[in-house]
Every structure is written in C-alpha cells, then in structure tokens.
Amino acid sequence: MACQEAFHLIFIIIFPISGGFIFSQIDLLAEACRPYKAVTSFGLCIYRTINSQSPDGVVDAVAHASKLLEGYSGEVPSELVDGYISSEINNLKALIILDLSWNQFSGDIPSSIGSIESLVTLSFAHNNLQGNISQFLGDLRGLESLNLSNNNFSGLIPRSLETLNYLQYFDVSHNRLEGEIPTGGRFGNFTAQSFTQNYALCGVARLQVPPCENQTVKRSNSKHVLLITYIAVPIISAIFIVAIIIWFIRRRKVKKNQLHVEISPLLSWRRVSYQELVQATKDFNEMNLLGDGSFGSVFTGTLSDGLNIAVKKFNLQLENAIKSFDIECEVLSKIRHRNLVQVVSCCSNLDFKALVLEYMPNGSLGKWLYSHNYCLDLVQRLNIGNTFPIVHRDLKPSNVLLDEDMNAHVGDFGISKFFGEGEAFSQTITLATIGYMAPEYGSEGNVSTKGDVYSYGILLLEMFTRKKPTDDMFSKEMSLKDWVSEALQEHAAIEVVAPGLMETEDQHFSEKEECISSVFGLAMECLVILPEERINMTQTVAKLEKIRATFLASISR
Template sequence: MKLVGISFAEFQTCHLLLCVALALSFNQVSTTNETDRFVLLQFKAGIIKDPFGVLNSWNNSIGLCQWYGVTCGRRHRRVTVLDLSSQGLSGSISPHIGNLSFIRELLLQNNSFDHKIPPQVSQLRHLRILGLHNNSLIGEIPKNISGCVDLVMLLLGNNQLIGEIPGDLGSLLKLRWLNLYANNLTGSVPSSIGNLSSLEILYLTQNNLGGSIPQVLGHLSNLHLLGIGFNRLSGTIPSSLLNLSSLIMFDVARNQIQGTLPAGIAHKLQDLEFFSVTENQLQGPIPPSISNCTKLDVLQIGSNKFSGKVPSWENLFKLGRFQIFGNQLGSGKPEDLSFLCSLTNSTKLEYVSIGKNKFSGVLPKCLGNLSTTLKAFSATTNQISGELPKEIGNIVNLEVLFMNLNHLSGVIPSNFANLQNLRILQVSHNNLGGIIPSFLGNLTKLIELHMGGNNFHGQIPSHLSNCQSLYLLDLCNNNLSGAIPPQLIGLLSLAIILDLSRNHLTGVLPIEVGNLRNLNVLDISNNLLVGEIPSSLGYCIALTSLRMGGNFFHGSIPQSIMSLGGIEELDLSRNNLSGQIPKFLAIFRSLKLLNLSYNKFEGRLPREGVFKNATATSIVGNNELCGGLQEFHLPNCISKSFKSTKINIIIFFAFVIPGVLGMALHVAIIYLHWVKKNVNEPNSDFAYLNHVYISYETLLKATGGFSSTNLIGVGGFGSVYKGIFEDIGVVVAVKVLHLNRPSALNSFIVECEASKNMKHRNILEILTVCSYNDHRGPYLKALIYKYMKNGSLKCWLHPCTTSSHGNRLSKKLNFIQRINIAIDVASALYYLHHQCRVPIVHCDIKPSNILLDAEMVAHVGDFGLAKFLDTLTNQMSSVVRGTTGYIPPEYAMGFKASKEGDVYSYGILLLEIFTGLSPTDHTFRDNLTLHNFVAKALPEQVLEITDIFLLQEREGNLDPYSRWHLFSESDGIFQECLVMMYNIGVACSYQVPERRRCISEVPHQLRQIREKLLELGLHE
C-alpha cells in the first residue's frame, strides 16, 4: 500500500520518529519552563511588601503562565511579559531576573522598589521595554545595559539613581524612547546618544547633568521630544539641533545656557508646538522668525537676558501660553507694548506674562481684543504709565490680572465690573487714586486683592464683604479713612493676610475681628485706631503675625491673647497700653519677635521664653518696668518697706474684710436662687459662652414635634431634624440622640467636649446643646448646629432617598466644586491634627459627615467617635472605630486611633469624590478595593476611572490615546491634574500607616492643582 508516494511501513517509521521528537521537545519545554518558575519565585522572595496580594497566585496550584502579571509565549510557553506596575510593591529586583531569556517586556513602574538595578538585566537580549520609572531605585544605571540589544523603550525616570549616563547606551540602535528624568544623575550628556538614529523621545529633565549639549544630537533626525531642562547644562544651543524638522517639543529650561538664538531659528521647526528656554543666560534680540512656527502652543523664553524690541506674533494662531517675563526687553519708548496687538490673532490664548522687563508707554486699548479664552495677564514690575484701559473689561474670562509695581495712574475703570471670573487682582505700588470702587464687592470669585501702595482715599467699602472666597486683602499704605467695616473684618474666608496698615483709619477695632479664625497675618499698624484691644482677638487662633503698633489703643493686653499659641510675631508698640506684661507671653514657644516699646507697661519683666532674647524683644519707652535680663538695662524690682506693709495691713482691715463679708453674702443669695430654680425646672445644659438658651418646648416647636417631614437623616447614634426658630428667624439642624443605643450618651459627651476645643471655617459649629432631665432619668439630649442648606456630600455623589433634599438630587458637582470640597476637608483635618490646643482624631471621615452650606463650602461634622490624642494610650483597642469602607486596616487589627487613620479615610473619600464610586460599591469584591482599583489604572487609564460627568464638563472630545496628548492645548494638563489628584488619594490610603502622606501637605498640593484647572477655564 502506498500513501502519496511512500509505503505504509515508511509512514509508520516517520510517525514514530515524529512522536519521539515531540516528546523530546515537550521535555525540553518543561525543563526550561521550570527555569522561569524558579526565577519568578526568586523574584517573589525579594518582595517585602505586597499590599494587594498580587503575588499570592504565584504558587504550585496553577501553572506559572496563569500567575498574576505573567504572560507566556504560545509556542514555547516561556515568560514573555512580566507586568507588575502600580501594585505598591516594595523590595528588591532579584538578580535572577536575568535568566528570563525570552522576556520582551519587564514592567515594574509605579512601585516602591528601593535597591539597585541588578546588572543581570543586561542578559535579557530579547527585552524590548524596560519600565522601572516611578520607584525608589538607587545606585547607578548598569553600565552593561547595552547588552539588551533589542531595547526600544528604556524608562528609568523618577528614581534616585546616581552616577553618569553610560556611554554604551549609544549602541542600542533600536532605542526609540529614553526616559531618565527626575534622578540624581551627574556628568554630561553622552555624545554617543547621537548614534541612536531611531530615537524619538529623549527626556533627561531634572537631574544634575553638566557640560554642554552635544552637537551630535542634531543627527537624531527622528527626534520628536527633547527634554533636558532643570539641569546644569552650559555652553550654547547647537545650531544643528534647531534644524531638526521632526521636533515637536524643545525644552532646555532652567540651565546655564548662554549665547543667542539664531535669527533663522524657525526655518526648519515647522512642527514645533512647545518651545521653552526659560531661566537660562541667553541674550540678544528675540528672533522675529519664531513667528513662523505657526503650530506653537507654548512659547516660554522668560528669565534670560533678552533685550530690544519684541517682534510681532501675528502668525501664531494656535498660541496658548506666551511668557517673556524677567528679561531686559523694551527701550523706554511709547511703542514698547505694540506687540501686544499682534497677539489678538491668537484665538486660543490663555496665559500672557510680560512682567519684570523695561517696558514703558501705556497699555494699548487693543488689550480688550485679546481672546476671550485669556485667563491670566501679568505685566508686573515694568515702567508702564497712563491709565488702566477700560477695554480690559472685555476679557470676561480673565481670572488673574497682575499690574503691580508700575507707574499707573487714574482710577479703577468701571468696566472692570464685567470681570466676574476674576480671582486675583494685583494693582499695588502704582499711583492709582480715587475711592476703592464698591463694584469690587460684586466680583465674588476674588480670592486675592492687592491694592496697597497707591493713593486711594475715602472709606473701605463694606461691599468687599460680599467676596466670600477672599483669603488675602492688602490695602496698606494708602490714604484710607473712616472706620473699619465690621462686615469686612469679620469675613470668615480671610486666611492668609489682612493688611490695612499705614492709612488713616479711625474708631475701634470691631469685635468681629474674632471671626478671623483662619487668618495668618493681621496688620492694622500705623492708623488712628482707639479703644481697648478686643478680647475676641483670642479666637484668631491661626495667627502667626499680629501687628497693631502705631495706634492709640489703651488698657491692658487681654488674657484671651493666650489662645494664640502659634503666634510668631507680636507688635503692640507705640500705643497707650498699660498694666503688667502678661506672663503667658513668656510661654509662647513659637514667639520669635515681640515689640512692646513705647507704651505704659509696669511691673516685673518676665525672664523666660522670648524674654530670654534681648534682640528679639523690644520694651524701650516703658519707664515703669523693672527686672528682666541685664541686657534690657532695667532697674531692679525693689521689695516693699515695712512701713508700706503696715499701711497695707490697715487698708486690709479697713476695706478688704468688709468687702469679703459682703461678697460672701452676695454668693449666698445667688446660691439660694440657683437651688430654687433647680427644684422647679429640669436641668438644661447648653452651649458655651454667648450661646442662646434653647428650651425643650422651643425645640419641639421648631422641629414640628420632631416631625418626619423635617427629618434630614438618621445616623448610628441619632436622628437629625431641620428646625426653624421663627421668633429670631434662624434655621438650624437638630441632632437628637438615640439614648437607648449603646455609646450614644458617650457620643454626646465626646462631641460636646470636642466642640469646646474647635473653631474652624470647615468644621460644623455647634450653636448650643439641650440636655433635658427629670426625676426619672435622661429624657432628651440634643445638639443644635448651623443648618447646611446643601445637605451632605453623600447625596451629591450618590442617589439619596431623603425627601427633604428635593430636586437638588438631579444636580452634579463639577470639577472645581469637588476640589474645593477636598481642600476644605483636608484643611479641617490639618487643623484638628496640628492646630488644636489638644489634637483631635475624627475617626469617621466619610461623605455623609461632610456637610455643604449655601456657598458649597464643606464642613466636617459628627464628632461622636472623635478621640483626643492626649488621652490615647499605647495599648491596643478592641473597638473598631469608623464606617465600613473608610476604616483604616490597622483599626481592624486593634491599633489605636491615630492621625494616620484619619488620613486613610480622607484618601478613600478623595478617590470617591472623583471616581464617583463608593468604597462599598458592588464592583469591589475579591480583594479589589477602591484604592488598588485607582492605583492600577494610573496613569494610562485615568479617564476611564473618572466620573463621566467630569469628562463631559470638558469642552470638546478627549482623546486619551493620542500620542502627543500631554502637549495638546489643554487636555494633557487636565489629565495630568487628574493623575496628580488620584496620586494624592492613593498616597493617603496606603495599607501601611507609615507610608501615608502627611495631611499638612495636602491642602497646598490641591490648591496648586486647582490653579492649573482654573487656567484651563474650568469654573464653579
């Protein structure tokens, strides 16, 4: 029998040989597969932290090709991809990794590996992508890494690598992406990089590289992105580099580069979108040819030594960011600013900065024709004269206007009333005059107003108090007169500086000054103020600098000043203050400068604290003081003579004894009245100083008999009702404790005690409490709060069934509202943890405990589980404090309440705010949590995890997969802000408490993100 020309016997022989070959092949595959298994288990042995348990699957129960993060080839079943990125792993990279001979992609980025890169990596000859960026790797880049001859992407950025960039990298001829940014690399940029003819991205920013830019980089004909900024590079920019027609991004900012920009710089750079040479030593004129780079989005040439006339930019139609500040541009001629009119062709312009130059002349009226997309305009520190053009009022989306330190005159134009989006206005140190226009009070988005150093006169308009977001106000060194408006000095938002110094203000300092609980600096010095220092100043517990010198204040220093525990500078000089210097000034640990000179203080000068330092303390001009250190040159305090002692004894018997008897009689009458009152009335225990009395009957009437129609919500320890006190027109929220619940009474006591120690803009204030008792025992205990019109954050993030919220449930929070809420909550936690006299841990941060007022300002409430840190012991706790999903993992293991526990809850809250997902969502099961869900998605999938409403808020369609999206007009910055936001949430919610971010860093970081978003045009 024949089969296609061969006999059956021959066919059987071939079949047998084939079977033997397959068996041998299978045995070989099995053997080599075991090599990969051994390597991976050695890699696992080097991991000391695996918070998400991703390596738990690396065991013998399943094949290694099914292990998490492992991909095998179809043919040989060898490991070709190891992807463990963004898993929070800590430890070292095993040198055995060099035996994964078939691997093509090794992706370990966004973890916490903290040892050296093993040199055995060089054995991976098939490796195409090595991703080790965003770790904590140390040591040098392996010099033999050139052994990875197939490398296409080498990503080692954002580590702690040292040493020089190996010259042998120039032999990796397939390399297209070299990213070594944000390390501590030294030496020079190797000229061998010029051999990498396939290189598209070279990113060496933020190192300590020196020397000059190699000429041979001009041979990289495929180079799209060149980032070598933030180093110590010197010399000149190679002309060959500026002839690369492929360049899209050119960034050499913050180096020491000298020379000039060639006149024909733009002849080849037709695709250039990003050009930055900021903060170097370049000089000469700005080449007019730059205007031919018609695709430019970012042009930054600030902080150099450029001089001469600024060319026209009429061809830069796509320009979004224009920055030439800090040069020597301008000639002192009226036409210096004519180039601004050419920017009217840039219809996407958002940022213009021309400050710190030598521009003269007047601002052209064409400013009013700049794109309505313009968000920021800065011309600070020039020699600009004339009036502010009223046409600026046409730029209706303007948010930042810096015109300080010029020679401007005239008044603030009335057209500025159109700038409803203005957030920062700086016109200080000019020659502006007239009255401060009241329409500024209608610019309700203002957060900073700088008008000091001008010639404004008249009264301070009380309308400024309408700017409810204002946290900095500088009106110093003008000719203002009249009284300080109580509405303004009581503005709760003021948190950085209130400077009214060097004016002619009269009257008293209003007691409303006590509302400035978040203010850091208060300066009212050198005015004509009179009266006593109000005791309400003691409520300004965030003050670090208080300057009241050069007025006519009289009386003594109030005891309430003792509450200013963080004060660093206190100036009460040149007043008419009297009495003894309070001893509490000597116990202020933070006080560094104290000026009490030229008053009428008397008695003994303390010798402790700041009084130990004669250079930091001034007491001259107080002639009745004695004692103190020798450096103060005061007379000794003389003890009283025997004669004066006898006189005092006579006075004692003549006047004091009868007075004591009279006082005793008075106290007895008060006591009898109190006993009678308590026989006839139930005991009411209510608010603290200045709080009104609320009876049980009044409370019953205000809530409609605790009607279900007034029910706002129900919690673990109580029900909350809306109440209206009609006789005084006040709306409140009433929390009635469920006294039959375990720990409810303790919750009531804790919240009352916490309230006595807290005063902050972002903490829900208890107005009063009602504790009603009769002879049979507790009957009612209630807490009365300010009513929060916009309810809880929970009902803005998720469906809410509470009927009292009405149609508000259909609304959604936009991006800026969400970040404002995140800042508010972080600020409250920072205050609780670091600024309270006794630090407090909240223990239950979650959306339902975040309340929003009518202005959408967030207030942290419900301190029923709070703990005072000074009462915590080092013992373990058997009570798990908090709410499922927000409880830090260490609490479940019995650890005591801590600041880090609050930070964990805050991190989860932050992730929830921007993903729109609750940590108890059905999505999160099988060990998947909101934390690792977000961490795993960063940064590539950041848009996919974000609440869809926030993406719809952006104008136009986002393209997250666009190759150059980071350098597009605004989408890249939007995504970058999202990634930064999520990184904060992830960093706050790590499993291990010691790794969590300190809450003190968070508000500032979030404000920086907010400013970036505001520049993009996002708004409330």
C-alpha cells in the same frame, strides 16, 4: 565651605495652625537669616542657638530640624502663630518662594516686601491680615503666583499689580475688598474664582460682579456723603463708647458667676430651651426629619428669631449614645474652624439630649455625589477636599456637609478625639465604616491622624470616580484603590472618572486629565498600607492646594 563663600539655604516648611509643630516668631526671621541673604525659599524659619559660627553649623542645624519636630503634638501656642509680619523680611534678598498660609498673622503686609525682587511665589492665604493690599507688591516684577485669599483685606485692589507681566495665578477671594477690579496687564486672564466673596467689588460682567458706578455720579454724590459723614461719625462714636461701657459691666458680672474656668468655651453658646426646640421642629415632626445617624435623628427647624438650625436629637436608649453626646460637646466646644459644623447650643437633661447645629442648606457630600438632581464640577470637588488633624475615625461623604456657598464642613464627631499631627492611641472597639477604615484600625485598633489620611484618600477617590468603596463591582481581588491604581498605570484616568466630569471634547480636556491624575496620585500616597509610610494631613492639604492652583492657572491662560 569657607565663610566667605556663597551660602544657599533651601528650606520650605508649611505650618497649619492645628499641626503639632513648634516654631519661632516671624520677627526672628530676619535676625536668624541675615548673614545668609541667599535664602531662596521659605515657609517659616525655625531659629535656635547654633554653637558653630560657620555656615556648616547652620546646615547641620537645618539638616536635623526634622528631629526637633518629632514628638510634638497638640495645639501650637497662640503667641507663636500670630502677630505681625516683620518689616525686616526684606533682608532675604534672594527669596523665591514665600508661603505663610494657614496661620494667624494679623496686621498688614509690610511695604518692605516690595524690595524682594526675586520673589516668584507669594502666599499669605488663610490668615487674619487686614488693611489695604500693599501697592508695593507691584514692584515684584518676577512674581508668577500671588494668593491673598481668606483674610480681612479691605479697600481697593492696587493698580500697581497690572504691571506684573508674569503673574499666572491671582486669588483675593474671601476678603473685604471693594471698588473696581483692574483690567490691565494679566487681569484679563483671571476668572471670577479669583475675586469671589468680597465686600463690594465691581467690574466687567465675566467676573460675576456688578458694574461700577459712573464717575460723574460718584462726584455728584460726594458732597452728600461728606455731609452724612460729619453727622454720622459723632453719633456712631457715642454709640460705640456706650456699647464698650455696657460690655465691660456685663463681662464683670459673667466673671463673678463663673464656677470653673473649664466651662468658658460654652459661654459663647446660645441658650436654647427644650420648649424652643419643640416649637422650632414642630414637635420633632417627621416632615422636619433630615436623616438618621448612628445615635439618633437630625431635624431641621427655625428659631423664633428666624435662625435656621439642625437639631441632632440623641436616642438615649442606644448604647453609647450619651457618651457620643458628651464627646461631640467636648470636641466642638474646644475648636472653632471654618470647615467644622458649628454648634449653636447644647440641650441636656436626664431624659433629653440634643445638639443644636448651624444648618447646612446643601446637605451632605453624599447627596451631591449620588443624586441625579445634583452635580459638582471639577473646581467644586477640589474646593471640598480640605481637612486638618482631627481624629474623626469615620470620615465619609455623609459626614461632610455643604453650606450655601458649597464650602465643606465636617460633622458627626461622636467617635472623635482632638489630636495633634502624628499623635496616636489604641482603640479596642471598631466604630468606623467599612471601606473607609484604615487597615491598622481594623486589625490592631491603632487610631491616629494617619488613619484619617487613609479615609481621606478613599474620600478623594470616591469624589472623583463616583464609586463607593463598598460598590458591588469591588471584591477581595479588586478594590476601589486597585481599580484606580490600574487606570493610572495604564494612563487611562478617563476610564474611571465620574460620568460627566471630563469628556474628550471638553475645551480644557488635557488640563482636566492632568489635574484628576494628580488627585488620584495624591490619593495613592494617602492609601499606603503602613501608616508610618503615609504622608501626613498637612502635606496632603498642601499638595491638593497646589494641584488646585496649578489647574486654575492653566485654564485661565
């Protein structure tokens, strides 16, 4: 290929912050790709020195990019997954898909992005971006999908987005937005799911937000607001300065008292004494018992300041109970994630060991699947289906807990290990639950994130069929996987779907059927017998997110 000829690089890579991949900072993107402005799709651009000056040299480098990633594991250095999005990204004039989701980028969206007129799909979901949503996004006339959810955007939703006539999917949930939700253009087709969990949005009743104030009321109150601002700003500034001084003084004292750097993750934990736990749980009364686990019991309680907690009290008479306690403390002190049950404190002495956890008021996923008093709709089940590379080794509904907003949190890490994507090790003692356990775990003792992918596939089938893998209807001749697989082959997914989840008279029956069939197909990819032939967890989550986005877009038309 001559250097003067058009050069197209089609290369999509999605990087979760917990995966085992290495990649360059975002501001290298424009420099790396500047000579080839016909790049049509982009997850994150991997840049390395290329000896050849011809486009063929670049093609060879990209073709072998997957080999660069083999063998990497563990936590990606923070300096490679955060920082600002470069304003030079507009050099990619032919970009169609831009997906930077599930990273730690901060700052705001560069205004230059409005000049990439070819963009069709744009996602900055699950980052730390802040500031106002750029009004220049309204210049992306061909945009069909825009996902800005799970960031720290504030201010108003710009009216310029009303001009995006091809926009089919829009999500700004889980931000700090306020003001009136636009009603023009495609905004009449979006549902409440697109705007949930924000600071102070207002608008029409169907979006489940409060009505906006009358503009005349706003003007009459503006003088009062201005006066209060003049008084409050100096006071708040003074308090802030004093707080900073106190923080620095306390920080110095803490550093002097530190014995070893390895205990630093525990400094953020709250100090809770044994007597406080006894008082909070009414001396571990049976009335406060939430349930029993492998190595002890879980009690609910309320601390003196009103904080609701769950106390996991370990039975030290059981073999491996102390080891389980140590493992959970290690795992949960090293990682913080919105989908993990967070530790409030850790209480330990010779005769007593307990974990103090945040309380999950909606209980376990198992309770919602098998109780007649509870019901999960299709979107809720899709939202719950999220995970990441933790070798949990016992992923099942009873270990998935739901908070007050029905967000999923994985708990019970007593037999876990924190791993990078693809890493594996050998385990001689089988501790996982029959039915959810990958074949290689039971036969060879090989444990990796691929084993959790298998368990995740079983979990998906169970969520959407309401059938346990150990149900009496299954045997050696017919498993849960076989049952669903036969239904897929006969195009009869409705025959195995959980009762009430999909009915032929439903308004969006065909959309639901296509969505659930896609979920079942994804589960089958997770349940491939040979671990090396299974997709990884990063790919699994990305595919499930795409299924969810497609379904929401189809029912909002």
